[in-house]
Amino acid sequence: MSLTTLRINADRMRADFDALAQIGATSDGGVHRPTFSDAHLAARAWFRAQIEQAGLAFRTDRAGNHSAFLQCADENAKTLLLGSHLDSVPNGGRFDGALGVCAALEVLRVVKENKIALTTNLEAIDFTDEEGTLVGFLGSAAIAGKLKPDDLKNPRGGRANLEAGLARAGLTEQGLFDAVRPRHSIAGYLELHIEQGRRLERAQKHIGVVTDIVGIGSYRLKFIGRADHAGTTPVQERRDAGQGASAFARAMREIIILNFPDCVANIGKMEFAPGAFNIVPASVIVSLEFRAPDEDSFARLETALIERAKVEARRFGLEIEIEFLGKHAPTPLSEKIQRAFAESCETLGLSWMPVVSGAGHDAQSLAPLWDAGMIFVPSVEGASHSPREWTEWQDCVNGANVLLQAALKLAMA
Amino acid sequence: MSLTTLRINADRMRADFDALAQIGATSDGGVHRPTFSDAHLAARAWFRAQIEQAGLAFRTDRAGNHSAFLQCADENAKTLLLGSHLDSVPNGGRFDGALGVCAALEVLRVVKENKIALTTNLEAIDFTDEEGTLVGFLGSAAIAGKLKPDDLKNPRGGRANLEAGLARAGLTEQGLFDAVRPRHSIAGYLELHIEQGRRLERAQKHIGVVTDIVGIGSYRLKFIGRADHAGTTPVQERRDAGQGASAFARAMREIIILNFPDCVANIGKMEFAPGAFNIVPASVIVSLEFRAPDEDSFARLETALIERAKVEARRFGLEIEIEFLGKHAPTPLSEKIQRAFAESCETLGLSWMPVVSGAGHDAQSLAPLWDAGMIFVPSVEGASHSPREWTEWQDCVNGANVLLQAALKLAMA
Numbered sequence: 001m002s003l004t005t006l007r008i009n010a011d012r013m014r015a016d017f018d019a020l021a022q023i024g025a026t027s028d029g030g031v032h033r034p035t036f037s038d039a040h041l042a043a044r045a046w047f048r049a050q051i052e053q054a055g056l057a058f059r060t061d062r063a064g065n066h067s068a069f070l071q072c073a074d075e076n077a078k079t080l081l082l083g084s085h086l087d088s089v090p091n092g093g094r095f096d097g098a099l100g101v102c103a104a105l106e107v108l109r110v111v112k113e114n115k116i117a118l119t120t121n122l123e124a125i126d127f128t129d130e131e132g133t134l135v136g137f138l139g140s141a142a143i144a145g146k147l148k149p150d151d152l153k154n155p156r157g158g159r160a161n162l163e164a165g166l167a168r169a170g171l172t173e174q175g176l177f178d179a180v181r182p183r184h185s186i187a188g189y190l191e192l193h194i195e196q197g198r199r200l201e202r203a204q205k206h207i208g209v210v211t212d213i214v215g216i217g218s219y220r221l222k223f224i225g226r227a228d229h230a231g232t233t234p235v236q237e238r239r240d241a242g243q244g245a246s247a248f249a250r251a252m253r254e255i256i257i258l259n260f261p262d263c264v265a266n267i268g269k270m271e272f273a274p275g276a277f278n279i280v281p282a283s284v285i286v287s288l289e290f291r292a293p294d295e296d297s298f299a300r301l302e303t304a305l306i307e308r309a310k311v312e313a314r315r316f317g318l319e320i321e322i323e324f325l326g327k328h329a330p331t332p333l334s335e336k337i338q339r340a341f342a343e344s345c346e347t348l349g350l351s352w353m354p355v356v357s358g359a360g361h362d363a364q365s366l367a368p369l370w371d372a373g374m375i376f377v378p379s380v381e382g383a384s385h386s387p388r389e390w391t392e393w394q395d396c397v398n399g400a401n402v403l404l405q406a407a408l409k410l411a412m413a
Numbered sequence: 414m415s416l417t418t419l420r421i422n423a424d425r426m427r428a429d430f431d432a433l434a435q436i437g438a439t440s441d442g443g444v445h446r447p448t449f450s451d452a453h454l455a456a457r458a459w460f461r462a463q464i465e466q467a468g469l470a471f472r473t474d475r476a477g478n479h480s481a482f483l484q485c486a487d488e489n490a491k492t493l494l495l496g497s498h499l500d501s502v503p504n505g506g507r508f509d510g511a512l513g514v515c516a517a518l519e520v521l522r523v524v525k526e527n528k529i530a531l532t533t534n535l536e537a538i539d540f541t542d543e544e545g546t547l548v549g550f551l552g553s554a555a556i557a558g559k560l561k562p563d564d565l566k567n568p569r570g571g572r573a574n575l576e577a578g579l580a581r582a583g584l585t586e587q588g589l590f591d592a593v594r595p596r597h598s599i600a601g602y603l604e605l606h607i608e609q610g611r612r613l614e615r616a617q618k619h620i621g622v623v624t625d626i627v628g629i630g631s632y633r634l635k636f637i638g639r640a641d642h643a644g645t646t647p648v649q650e651r652r653d654a655g656q657g658a659s660a661f662a663r664a665m666r667e668i669i670i671l672n673f674p675d676c677v678a679n680i681g682k683m684e685f686a687p688g689a690f691n692i693v694p695a696s697v698i699v700s701l702e703f704r705a706p707d708e709d710s711f712a713r714l715e716t717a718l719i720e721r722a723k724v725e726a727r728r729f730g731l732e733i734e735i736e737f738l739g740k741h742a743p744t745p746l747s748e749k750i751q752r753a754f755a756e757s758c759e760t761l762g763l764s765w766m767p768v769v770s771g772a773g774h775d776a777q778s779l780a781p782l783w784d785a786g787m788i789f790v791p792s793v794e795g796a797s798h799s800p801r802e803w804t805e806w807q808d809c810v811n812g813a814n815v816l817l818q819a820a821l822k823l824a825m826a
Contacts, residue, residue: 195645196642196644196645197642197645197646198650214644216644218690227798227799228795228796228797228799229609229610229771229772229797229798230677230679230681230702230704231609231627231629231677231704231771231772231773232608232609232610232770232771232772232795232797233610233677233771233795234610234677235666235669235670235677235678236670237611237795240666242662242680242681242683243662243663243666245659246658246659246660246662246663247659247663249655249656249659250656250659250660250663253648253653253656256648257648257649264643264644264646264647264648265648266643266690266691266692266693267655267694268643268685268687268688268689268690268691268692268693268694269685269688269689269690269694270655270683270685272681272682272683274681275681275682275700276681276682276700277631277679277681277682277700277701277702278679278681278702279679279681279798280679280681281680281681281682287688287689287690288690289643289690289691291643291644357644357645358642358644358645358646359642359644359645360644382641382645382646382650383641384641384642384645385640385642385692386640386641
């Protein structure tokens with residue numbers, strides 16, 4: 001048989017996908033599966049049962065990553081990873097992560113049942129804590145040896161959550177560092193994911209081949225003014241921290257539109273203190289995040305935003321404290337894998353376009369060490385991290401078939 | 414003796430004022446005496462002891478107002494109230510309220526020890542809950558019969574605080590309504606207070622004679638957008654509630670500066686939801702307060718702000734929910750009492766100017782029924798509701814002497 005005619009079993013994958021969507025289902029059609037919550041652990045138990053039912057080997061590691069493993073004939077072969085994640089953001093959608101895990105499992109089943117002789121092992125992996133309930137990209141950072149003890153000291157979900165979560169999953173902090181994989185053991189990483197944006201829908205393309213994952217920077221900016229009586233202090237005489245923060249929020253949007261059209265920035269929160277109706281705000285803490293597709297625009301955008309924050313603070317007589325919280329560097333993905341995906345689309349008669357991922361993914365942990373690549377399928381109206389998240393089922397099937405074809409290509413090289 | 418040569422005993426008043434500043438003193442030189450806190454009750458016990466030590470009659474009512482009373486020869490005489498309040502905002506200053514109570518008590522002592530024969534009773538009153546830990550202007554609203562059961566249903570300090578506070582002070586909710594005074598029993602109300610602004614300091618005037626107390630309006634404005642993934646949603650496609658709220662905050666300041674120079678407005682707080690770094694804010698709740706010196710400018714400012722909020726919401730594709738929280742109407746004070754204060758300043762050789770009070774005071778509860786008036790003394794740098802609050806002692810003495818002279822004038826008419 002010609003491998004190019006091989007297709008995933010769409011009905012079987014659909015049954016998996018629908019079963020998974022019931023685990024941690026919310027009343028509005030989404031799912032709620034924060035890392036190591038009961039629903040998340042139930043989803044992982046379901047995944048393990050599917051693996052064993054398919055006659056694949058189940059594997060786990062000390063970072064809690066769960067995998068289906070399909071050994072090839074060569075005992076010294078490298079392993080091609082296919083995967084995504086089963087955790088979700090709070091009240092998230094049913095596609096983000098789950099689609100990629102179902103597709104990866106299905107690829108292994110198709111290869112096994114068709115007895116395809118590969119030169120590379122296949123592993124369908126569910127990475128721990130991609131969404132960052134606890135740390136973010138925890139499982140992929142662990143296997144890449146990128147995880148550092150400092151990452152666990154003040155994680156984004158808080159220390160207490162991390163400790164409780166690890167305990168619930170039967171993991172230990174020290175064990176996380178033991179999950180690192182030998183560099184030579186891995187052949188590469190492929191992931192199917194929903195786009196979480198509207199570019200494919202607008203361009204009417206089936207598949208997005210990801211060229212880069214954006215860099216993400218985050219800051220806490222504290223504009224500091226003076227608490228004054230709001231009834232007796234004329235507005236011109238105030239040092240109103242709210243004015244500086246608001247002017248910066250407006251400026252942030254203009255900076256992106258005018259000078260950085262390929263980038264985004266967000267102020268997710270402003271915290272006013274003391275917070276009374278009749279007191280001029282003495283301080284406002286701004287939660288700032290920005291994303292850029294490459295190192296050069298990342299650095300220029302970072303400078304533009306921070307310098308503007310200083311200017312707006314000065315303009316209203318405020319002090320400013322600038323706290324850098326962290327950065328994920330912009331990550332170019334493997335050109336070899338981009339080619340394999342593009343060729344698979346051509347083989348399958350599917351339209352495709354190159355896209356930059358505006359969201360972070362486990363591939364960014366892996367790409368510095370191994371060939372890593374991703375494809376996106378269209379998100380209806382671009383909705384994401386929301387129960388409104390939706391992808392037409394045929395698009396999911398298309399994506400899984402591209403994943404299958406690319407995996408065959410790379411695992412027989 | 415000529416009454417115009419009578420002066421308060423500055424050293425005695427100073428001893429009182431300093432003793433009072435120790436009750437609920439904070440490490441930074443302010444006081445913390447929220448209504449019916451231990452410190453507040455201690456301050457009231459101290460006041461009662463001073464009243465009795467001076468040989469004045471102590472009176473209290475079912476709203477918890479505490480008074481020194483000096484009966485004149487005429488048993489049917491009306492009573493001229495002099496006073497202020499001993500409660501403070503959390504971590505407030507030592508002058509706000511306390512100065513007016515000390516001065517009122519001192520006026521009664523001077524009249525008593527000089528055996529001045531008045532035709533009106535004098536009462537030095539400490540009003541309950543001026544600052545609004547529980548309800549705001551509670552004691553003065555009670556004696557004016559202005560307090561309504563609805564005011565107690567959802568008070569600004571919360572129901573639980575009100576119930577606990579009343580119990581701590583030995584008061585009952587029903588009793589509050591029994592504190593109402595017969596209209597014919599009161600001759601008027603005089604209060605000495607710190608300015609809480611910088612107009613007197615700038616104009617280098619000793620005394621501000623208050624012509625009006627501003628009207629205060631408050632609203633809760635909810636800008637409603639859509640939660641989107643902040644990495645994958647271009648800024649032009651967002652419905653970012655933070656942009657609408659920020660644009661409104663900036664517009665509010667411009668509206669005041671350009672069109673309402675006699676008014677103020679404040680955004681004390683913005684609450685972002687869901688509040689994550691990587692999610693476009695779906696909603697922002699804005700706490701808006703504004704103040705205007707007369708009904709006409711109050712109504713025009715209210716319209717200008719609310720209409721502008723709607724415009725900014727539309728501009729960013731947002732919905733807006735507008736919740737009116739309440740209003741204190743602008744209150745003109747008695748012209749008769751303004752004249753008495755002005756003439757007293759002239760007698761004492763003190764410079765004065767008419768001023769509008771940007772803060773609310775108990776006088777606004779009383780002015781619709783009785784002649785009510787206030788004088789201000791300069792606040793250094795205008796600081797207020799803050800440990801930085803300061804008034805030079807000579808200015809305090811000047812204010813107390815104007816209060817004495819005006820009281821003599823009005824109580825002998």
